Amino acid sequence: MNDYNKNIGNRIRELRELSDITIKDIAKELNIKEETYIQYENAEVDIPASFLYELATIFKVDLGLLLTGEESRMNIFDVTRANKGIKVDRSKEYIHENLCSNFIHKKAETFLVEVDPEKNAIPSLNSHPGQEFNYVLEGSLKIFIHNNEIILNEGDCIFFDSTYKHAMVALNDKPAKFIAMII
Secondary structure (H helix, E strand, O other), X not given: OOHHHHHHHHHHHHHHHHOOXXXXXXXXXXXXXXXXXXXXXXXXXXXXXXXXXXXXXXXXXXXXXXXXOOOXXXXXXXXXXXXXXXXXXXXXXXXXXXXXXXXXXXXXXXXEEEEOOOOOOOOOOEOOOOEEXXXXXXXEEXXXXXXXXXXXXXXXXXXXXXXXXXXXXXXXXXXEEEEEEEO
């Protein structure tokens, strides 16, 4: 893994140790195997963005701290210029760009998400606490959520309970882009 992933893994380990939480306890709380959690801390496998969001919630820190190592500082507004958000290449299926990493005490996380098309692709399902809103900017997506398959086209949106397993795939052999807001 690259240094960026190693740095995130080190921050996760440090926050866990500072919080006096054992690997066994955090794995149980996250409903994953201890071995998987250890792989995340050691940057041996990709960490899903939804998992980082869950960890930020558990450790009571802003997601920006896990991604950058810096505390969020803005409390009136935070501007993110085009293509200047923090890239979160945490999964082979999606590329996330955090659109607001410096605003302190956010009530939601916002991402620009890109999905590359794959023939007959069914991505790995994930879930996380809260709710999620997705608005399709470009292309078409198939959303898999709780035994449902929903097709969204440019301009369509969906709001859902993100504790249910979900995933997205790009359709028509074209990439898709959408805004994701995790609340």
